[in-house]
Amino acid sequence: MQSLTNRAKQVERKPMTFIEKLYLWNILKGMFITFSHIFKKRPTVNYPEKTRPFSPVFRGLHVLNRDEEGRERCTACGLCALACPAEAITMEAAERKIGEENLYREEKYAARYEINMLRCIFCGLCEEACPKDAVYLSETPAPSNFTRESFIYKKEDLLIPDPKTETEELKKAKGLN
């Protein structure tokens, strides 16, 4: 049939030989290649029975760090929220009272600290911006969930377990045990 616009052009290529026209040889060749893969090493992992470790620099869920004595490092300076391109971080600062020195490292601390994981693009800029090494991105990929609210991670969800009182949990969180 004549094409509508005469735009089609026959490209000169060498005509097929008789053997090629049969297609049989090509089908057999393709079958041979695919069949030979039965004897090769399997590239897949049997998830979820087996899991593949993520590399240490992997940017997954955020963690709020504590220092060696179990005090929260974050001083609610807001630099992470400022650096965040997705505006995912919100916080509220509070002043440390006398007698709370064992809880917070600095005189000012974050009373509320939330990261919206639905907004977050896991770029790692918050980690880079933090002057206190308080927030960092762990190796855990973000899990799925049913509601939107559950993706807003509160301070309790983000804080790493206390190395003094919750040694077991800390080991678990770091994937040791």
Place this chain on the structure above:
Amino acid sequence: MYTETQILKETSTSLLNGEGELVINVGPQHPATHGVLHLVITLNGETIKKIEPHLGYIHRSIEKMCESLTYRQFIYVTSRMDYLSAHINNHACAMAVEKAMQIEVPQRAQYIRVILDELTRIASHELWWGALAMDVGAFTPFFYAFRERETITDIMEETCGARLTMNYMVPGGVMADIHPNFQQRVKDFIKLFKKNVDEYDDLVTGNVIFQNRLKNVGYLSPEDAISYGCSGPVARGSGVKSDIRKIAPYDIYNQVQFDEVLETAGDSFARYLVRVKEMRQSISIIEQLIDNIPEGEFQAKTKAVLKPPKGEFYTRVETARGELGVYIVSEGGTTPYRIKFRSPGFSNLSALDHISRGSKIGDLMATMGTLDLVIPDIDR
């Protein structure tokens, strides 16, 4: 008022007489468009009379969003444009900021950037190769392509920290130094890939059934390629020299030896051949660089807050799909006044109507496959 039956009756009689038109929608949710592309196709029988791409389904106004982000932040949003060559997008944006701020990028960072660029290019072409084979009806190549692509994403994860949206670029270099295993793993990959790409040729390229689906389909003449602004493998398949790495070398591309792959036939098979050969060229670029990564800084010293001087800055790079241009207008503040991206996918898509008029609808998927459209890149 017409009733449904009347309309049906009239259209079917006129179609039978060979004069009617049938308008069908392909997409926005269609398995063969690899994304949310919406095409309105006017058919005469099985012959395509007109194709109208309708954009806007996944418009996220990235350009506008960038105007409210600082020069450090906006780079990471562009990973979401052409997600298959995220690293190269970031590269273009980082280069634009460096040009504006006149930052000298250390040699080591340039080497790392180019190696990762080429790995990204291979990964992108791999995915295209598997998807194209699947479009024309072969399923196995898709798995083989993903097997190799997985090796690349593993390398990316180990060094950059993420598998798809790498976010590894910062103005002035790269975010962190490469992983100690990086060089060894890339070398292992090269060895593996060289063996496997021959297998690709055996399985798909040399296959007569596959060739018959692509040959003489979707012819794009060199003149049309230029007038539609096509770039990348689409233009090179028509014999138009358009490789930015050759025309305007950036970073260390002027120090490596590689050929710009050109095919003159201009049909879908020519575009296919260009991409497969380009994968081999990328491998040879990586081979030249991987052992010679110089010691030194991976990041130049920059100010914490970047404030480029007043002016307009334009940089362009060669992504896996063609020429990506980044145009920044700066007013001297911390955020850009205006950002414009010239994305390769958009221009390549605009040629689709032209090259598929008069062909059969069955050939459309092969044509679209070889144009290698990534929809978030077309519709930012």
